[in-house]
Amino acid sequence: xxxxxxxxxxxxxxxxxxxxxxxxxxxxxxxxxxxxxxxxxxxxxxxxxxxxxxxxxxxxxxxxxxxxxxxxxxxxxxxxxxxxxxxxxxxxxxxxxxxxxxxxxxxxxxxxxxxxxxxxxxxxxxxxxxxxxxxxxxxxxxxxxxxxxxxxxxxxxxxxxxxxxxxxxxxxxxxxxxxxxxxxxxxxxxxxxxxxxxxxxxxxxxxxxxxxxxxxxxxxxxxxxxxxxxxxxxxxxxxxxxxxxxxxxxxxxxxxxxxxxxxxxxxxxxxxxxxxxxxxxxxxxxxxxxxxxxxxxxxxxxxxxxxxxxxxxxxxxxxxxxxxxxxxxxxxxxxxxxxxxxxxxxxxxxxxxxxxxxxxx
Amino acid sequence: xxxxxxxxxxxxxxxxxxxxxxxxxxxxxxxxxxxxxxxxxxxxxxxxxxxxxxxxxxxxxxxxxxxxxxxxxxxxxxxxxxxxxxxxxxxxxxxxxxxxxxxxxxxxxxxxxxxxxxxxxxxxxxxxxxxxxxxxxxxxxxxxxxxxxxxxxxxxxxxxxxxxxxxxxxxxxxxxxxxxxxxxxxxxxxxxxxxxxxxxxxxxxxxxxxxxxxxxxxxxxxxxxxxxxxxxxxxxxxxxxxxxxxxxxxxxxxxxxxxxxxxxxxxxxxxxxxxxxxxxxxxxxxxxxxxxxxxxxxxxxxxxxxxxxxxxxxxxxxxxxxxxxxxxxxxxxxxxxxxxxxxxxxxxxxxxxxxxxxxxxxxxxxxxxxxxxxxxxxxxxxxxxxxxxxxxxxxxxxxxxx
Numbered sequence: 001x002x003x004x005x006x007x008x009x010x011x012x013x014x015x016x017x018x019x020x021x022x023x024x025x026x027x028x029x030x031x032x033x034x035x036x037x038x039x040x041x042x043x044x045x046x047x048x049x050x051x052x053x054x055x056x057x058x059x060x061x062x063x064x065x066x067x068x069x070x071x072x073x074x075x076x077x078x079x080x081x082x083x084x085x086x087x088x089x090x091x092x093x094x095x096x097x098x099x100x101x102x103x104x105x106x107x108x109x110x111x112x113x114x115x116x117x118x119x120x121x122x123x124x125x126x127x128x129x130x131x132x133x134x135x136x137x138x139x140x141x142x143x144x145x146x147x148x149x150x151x152x153x154x155x156x157x158x159x160x161x162x163x164x165x166x167x168x169x170x171x172x173x174x175x176x177x178x179x180x181x182x183x184x185x186x187x188x189x190x191x192x193x194x195x196x197x198x199x200x201x202x203x204x205x206x207x208x209x210x211x212x213x214x215x216x217x218x219x220x221x222x223x224x225x226x227x228x229x230x231x232x233x234x235x236x237x238x239x240x241x242x243x244x245x246x247x248x249x250x251x252x253x254x255x256x257x258x259x260x261x262x263x264x265x266x267x268x269x270x271x272x273x274x275x276x277x278x279x280x281x282x283x284x285x286x287x288x289x290x291x292x293x294x295x296x297x298x299x300x301x302x303x304x305x306x307x308x309x310x311x312x313x314x315x316x317x318x319x320x321x322x323x324x325x326x327x328x329x330x331x332x333x334x335x336x337x338x339x340x341x342x343x344x345x346x347x348x349x350x351x352x353x354x355x356x357x358x359x360x361x
Numbered sequence: 362x363x364x365x366x367x368x369x370x371x372x373x374x375x376x377x378x379x380x381x382x383x384x385x386x387x388x389x390x391x392x393x394x395x396x397x398x399x400x401x402x403x404x405x406x407x408x409x410x411x412x413x414x415x416x417x418x419x420x421x422x423x424x425x426x427x428x429x430x431x432x433x434x435x436x437x438x439x440x441x442x443x444x445x446x447x448x449x450x451x452x453x454x455x456x457x458x459x460x461x462x463x464x465x466x467x468x469x470x471x472x473x474x475x476x477x478x479x480x481x482x483x484x485x486x487x488x489x490x491x492x493x494x495x496x497x498x499x500x501x502x503x504x505x506x507x508x509x510x511x512x513x514x515x516x517x518x519x520x521x522x523x524x525x526x527x528x529x530x531x532x533x534x535x536x537x538x539x540x541x542x543x544x545x546x547x548x549x550x551x552x553x554x555x556x557x558x559x560x561x562x563x564x565x566x567x568x569x570x571x572x573x574x575x576x577x578x579x580x581x582x583x584x585x586x587x588x589x590x591x592x593x594x595x596x597x598x599x600x601x602x603x604x605x606x607x608x609x610x611x612x613x614x615x616x617x618x619x620x621x622x623x624x625x626x627x628x629x630x631x632x633x634x635x636x637x638x639x640x641x642x643x644x645x646x647x648x649x650x651x652x653x654x655x656x657x658x659x660x661x662x663x664x665x666x667x668x669x670x671x672x673x674x675x676x677x678x679x680x681x682x683x684x685x686x687x688x689x690x691x692x693x694x695x696x697x698x699x700x701x702x703x704x705x706x707x708x709x710x711x712x713x714x715x716x717x718x719x720x721x722x723x724x725x726x727x728x729x730x731x732x733x734x735x736x737x738x739x740x741x742x743x744x745x746x747x748x749x750x751x752x753x754x755x756x757x758x759x760x761x762x763x
Contacts (some may be wrong), residue, residue, distance in 0.1 A: 033687070072686070074686075076680075118753055121684075121752065121753030122681075
């Protein structure tokens with residue numbers, strides 16, 4: 001009999017994923033081990049109240065769920081790995097004038113790399129299960145990543161980085177369920193996490209304000225600089241380029257009658273470029289660091305759809321590979337504010353093909 | 362439905378974590394039971410129920426005193442080793458603060474002593490943390506050199522909880538007496554194994570915990586030599602001669618007395634069991650250090666008879682303990698707590714072990730139920746688990762990207 005490591009955050013989704021596996025285990029399925037990861041230090045009261053996944057409350061909840069569903073529970077300290085691969089990368093992304101994607105980085109480097117490989121070694125397991133809403137299908141000897149049955153909750157936007165080796169060792173027990181069903185199961189099992197609110201914010205930036213983090217991790221205090229329009233006309237002053245992100249509307253202090261949005265962030269000249277709504281949308285953009293779930297792209301040029309942020313609808317597009325690392329996307333209709341650093345995730349219907357990081361134009 | 366989900370281990374696990382806690386002996390439970398059923402009275406009450414409880418308490422105090430070569434009134438019952446350490450360090454330092462405000466201790470003490478000292482520093486006391494050698498051993502000459510005119514208290518543990526190193530308590534006791542400084546010994550980890558005669562050891566304060574010697578949790582004692590002043594650390598009633606307020610935990614205290622009596626009253630029986638444990642320990646040490654890059658930590662000879670502790674290079678102690686647990690072997694590491702803290706052990710760092718290596722610590726502590734067969738199985742399982750974990754740590758091909 002083989003073993004599965006169930007990654008438990010202390011939230012309702014991973015709780016139910018672990019519970020479902022534990023139920024299967026009783027009926028002769030794989031043995032289940034619950035693992036909670038400490039990813040960043042708990043910083044006391046203010047942070048504790050933030051419902052982040054690393055508060056002592058989260059660890060308590062995860063442990064309690066493991067006790068209730070009857071699986072062994074371990075805490076794994078991955079602070080060092082998470083600090084380097086996720087938090088520092090997040091800070092560096094902003095310093096680079098980009099919009100970082102920490103949830104994707106956490107999946108790529110922590111959950112489906114360190115946890116997966118270390119879990120397999122330490123716990124003698126053969127796969128890792130998470131509470132993500134996504135599906136893995138094996139067809140003709142290869143693994144396909146599919147959107148979740150619950151389109152509202154689909155999390156493939158953060159999972160496109162997974163390759164064949166990782167999918168082969170990954171289980172998503174919630175892939176066929178909807179969120180209300182998950183909550184119902186949690187309530188039936190009387191799990192303490194059943195009514196826990198959804199976490200929306202970035203777990204290590206609980207108040208949603210990352211400026212303090214830039215100062216702490218990278219000594220970036222922010223130097224005031226110009227806010228300009230596309231022509232270079234100065235419209236105002238910003239508090240430091242890294243405090244701004246493409247598509248942002250609030251906090252600019254610019255009154256032009258019509259709403260303006262951040263169109264571009266230029267680190268070298270400490271400049272923030274703004275524009276009206278139609279100036280921030282685009283019909284084509286390029287992406288770098290491309291990866292395909294299948295290991296191979298579907299072709300040099302292919303049609304599909306693209307999603308450029310979590311929970312925004314995808315848009316029909318044509319993709320053309322460029323060189324070894326990039327691709328160009330042309331969309332059927334304008335997409336709102338493609339932000340450098342964010343993922344452009346490619347789909348063919350239900351199937352997530354892979355993607356890349358949106359590049360500076 | 363939930364009951365059917367509960368995880369059940371198919372084979373009995375091998376428990377090698379007796380330094381964390383020990384299973385209460387049946388004789389201990391038997392001694393305690395009447396004080397939970399018939400004699401549940403408050404030992405301070407005047408009536409018969411109170412007198413019955415009082416009798417258990419008085420007898421227990423006599424028993425513990427006898428084991429220590431002390432007088433009954435020199436025994437203060439507490440909630441355990443941590444409270445005893447807190448009461449000793451803070452209570453003695455405060456009571457003597459008119460004479461001086463300097464404490465001498467070591468870098469390898471239990472956190473109960475270290476954090477009590479840190480608290481006194483916040484109150485303006487000075488604390489000298491004497492360093493140790495690479496085996497975790499304190500040189501009495503270093504303690505002597507640290508004592509000044511202002512020193513009122515020296516606190517040194519009898520044996521280390523992580524690496525098992527036994528400290529030269531008698532020599533330090535002699536020099537403290539000569540310098541007229543109070544001497545506190547944290548004997549929580551040593552209490553089940555080493556001689557506890559307080560006059561031979563020349564100690565003024567000595568901490569004990571019941572659950573480390575097959576007694577119940579939540580009870581312990583502090584020996585306070587007659588004439589030693591203590592500022593109580595908790596206020597209320599006049600129990601324990603006004604040194605520790607609160608209704609006495611009579612069943613726990615009775616169980617503690619029975620446990621320490623079983624462990625210590627017959628020194629010959631104690632030494633026979635120590636020799637048996639030392640044999641198992643040495644087999645473990647020989648077996649594990651035959652695995653490449655596994656090293657013994659702590660004093661090679663002068664160590665607790667049941668303690669085998671190691672550095673396993675190239676693995677995380679937490680991973681190793683989890684992996685062993687899944688093989689049915691219960692061990693511990695000095696580098697992590699259950700909530701996943703990554704702090705390396707202060708004991709290993711004090712011994713000059715670098716932080717990276719300190720993450721790979723493993724502690725195996727045998728006990729009364731441990732058998733030679735269990736030791737052999739543990740060696741085999743550790744060998745295979747360490748191999749598996751090192752395969753993971755070794756560079757591996759990264760997942761292909763296009």
